[in-house]
Amino acid sequence: xxxxxxxxxxxxxxxxxxxxxHETFHPRFGWLKKGFDAAKKNPGVFxxxxxxxxxxxxxxMVRAIRYWCSAFKLIDKSNSPxxxxxxxxxxxxxxxxxxxxxxxxxLHWNLLKPxxxxxxxxxxxxVFRDLDFTKEDILAGLQDYIKSFDKRIADSSFMxxxxxxxxxxxxxxxxRDNSPIEDSIDCPFNELGLIRHFGxxxxxxxxxxxxxxxxxxxxxxxxxxxxxxxxxxxxxIRKLLYDEGSPGMVFKLTESVLxxxxxxxxxxxxxxxxxxxxxxxxxxxxxxxxxxxxxxxDRYYLRE
Numbered sequence: 601x602x603x604x605x606x607x608x609x610x611x612x613x614x615x616x617x618x619x620x621x622h623e624t625f626h627p628r629f630g631w632l633k634k635g636f637d638a639a640k641k642n643p644g645v646f647x648x649x650x651x652x653x654x655x656x657x658x659x660x661m662v663r664a665i666r667y668w669c670s671a672f673k674l675i676d677k678s679n680s681p682x683x684x685x686x687x688x689x690x691x692x693x694x695x696x697x698x699x700x701x702x703x704x705x706x707l708h709w710n711l712l713k714p715x716x717x718x719x720x721x722x723x724x725x726x727v728f729r730d731l732d733f734t735k736e737d738i739l740a741g742l743q744d745y746i747k748s749f750d751k752r753i754a755d756s757s758f759m760x761x762x763x764x765x766x767x768x769x770x771x772x773x774x775x776r777d778n779s780p781i782e783d784s785i786d787c788p789f790n791e792l793g794l795i796r797h798f799g800x801x802x803x804x805x806x807x808x809x810x811x812x813x814x815x816x817x818x819x820x821x822x823x824x825x826x827x828x829x830x831x832x833x834x835x836x837i838r839k840l841l842y843d844e845g846s847p848g849m850v851f852k853l854t855e856s857v858l859x860x861x862x863x864x865x866x867x868x869x870x871x872x873x874x875x876x877x878x879x880x881x882x883x884x885x886x887x888x889x890x891x892x893x894x895x896x897x898d899r900y901y902l903r904e
Contacts, residue, residue, distance in 0.1 A: 613714050613715045614714050614715065614716065614722070614844070614845055615714075615715065615716040615719050615722040616715055616716065616717050616719065617719045617746065617749040617751055617753075618717060618719055619719055619720055619753050619757040619758060619760075619761050620756075620757035620758075620760040620761055621667050621671075621717070621718075622664050622667050622668065622671075622718075622760075622761075622764055623660040623661070623663050623664040623667070624660075624760055624763075624764065625660070625661060625664035625764075626764050626767050626768040626787050626789075627664075627668045627672075627768070627787065627788070627789065628786045628787060628788075629786055629787075629788055631664075631665050631668060632665075632668060632669060632672060632674060632689070632698065632707070633689055633696065633697060633698065634655060634656075634665065635655070635665040635666065635668070635669040635674070635675070636669055636674045636675065636681065636685055636689045637689075638654060638655060639666075639669065639675045639679045639680065639681065640680075640681050640690075643675075643678060643679035643680050644679070645679075646662055646663070646665070646666040646679060666679070669685075670717065671711055671716075671717045671718050672707050672710050672711050673685070673710045673711075673713075674688070674689060674710075684710060687894075687897075688703060688706065688707075694897065694898075694901035695901060695904075698788065700901075700904055701791050701792070701811035701812075702811070702812070702813045702815070702816050702900065702901075702904075704788055704789055704791060704792055705792065705809075705811075705812050705813075705816050705851070706816060706820075706897075707789075708789065708792060708794075708850065708851075709816075709820050709823075709847070709850055709851075712725055712726065712845070712850050713823070713824075713845065714827065714845070718761075719761075720738075720742060720758065720761035720762065720765060721761075721765060723738075723741065723742055723745050724738060724741075724765060725849060725850055725852075726844045726845055726849050726850065727741070727745060727844065728741050731803060731804050731806065732801060732802070732803045733801070733802055733803075734800055734801055734802065735759075735762050735763075735766070735800075735802075738758075738762050738765075739755065739758055739759065739762060742758045742761075742762075743755070743758070766795065766797070766802065767787060768787050768789045768790075769789055769790065769792065769794045769795040770790075770795035770796065770797040770802055771790060771793075771795075771796065771797055791811065792809065792811070792812075793805055793809060793810075793811075794809075794851075794852060804852050805852060806852045806853075806854060807852070807853070807854045807857055808854075808857050809851070812851060813900060814860070814861035814862075814864040814865050815865060815896050815897060815899070815900035816897070816900070817847060817851065817853070817857075817858065817861035817862075818861055818862055818865040818872065818893075818896055819893040819894070819896045819897050819900075820847040820850070820851075820893070821835075821840050821847050821858075821862070821883065822885070822886075822889035822890065822892055822893040822896070823889070823890055823893045824840065824845065824846055824847055825840075825883070825885050825889050826888075826889045826890040826893075828843065828845065828846070829885070832885075833884065833885050834875065834882040834883065834884050834885060835882060835883050835885060836880060836881070836882050836883075837855060837858060837859070837881045837882065837883065840858060840883065841853060841854075841855060841858060859874075862874060862883060865896060868899065869892065869895070869896065871886045871892060872884075872886075872892075
């Protein structure tokens, strides 16, 4: 059993135990950019009677777009653009139209980082430790997980989240599941290849991901360390791989993939150093790891 260590301050704000706020809709192509741009022009747009006309979707989809833009931390609670939203989708943003899969990985990271507003997503990627699973396995796990929050959640809400997660990340077998054919083509997060689908069973894909750049891995490692390892100027590779909320868990990485990414980025940024102290391999952290993380991403997108 892997021992999980987590900064106590981080644990208190890691996840908001809310479920099924997505109106059963996973994020679709174009929704995040559409919602972000609309909110930037008018933060009150989602509450206006003509919001479905302005956004070109149904009323339930308006609520879903607002939820996803907020959950991905593109807009804040007042529906105003966040710094991350501007950085990614603004007029001079890194990737305003989400053409680079790296941006989907960043969004996946932002969805799960503190404070996560998608509790079932947080659970399946960070707390749930099985590699092979069924929908029933996740349901049983969520039923147990919610006890730690002293809350009661209906199984129907859990199932809505489970279905949404699997439509979002897994390649579906539509003939067998009798799912709408459109679901197979309208969710960009399928591109991440994080979950495989075999009949009624699912499996996390652990290890290298062809479209996950080393720059994103290292930037998120630095960002994670900035809040989860505040009292130290180093963080162990083990924590980066296995601790709750870490890039290793969120991206389903292996040690070799993490090492390769760090070594690649270290060739460009000499403040990134791997230290081996009595067999304990650690990443040495700069004074402001979150600033370096942004610089790494700036350089990555500038090249692209």
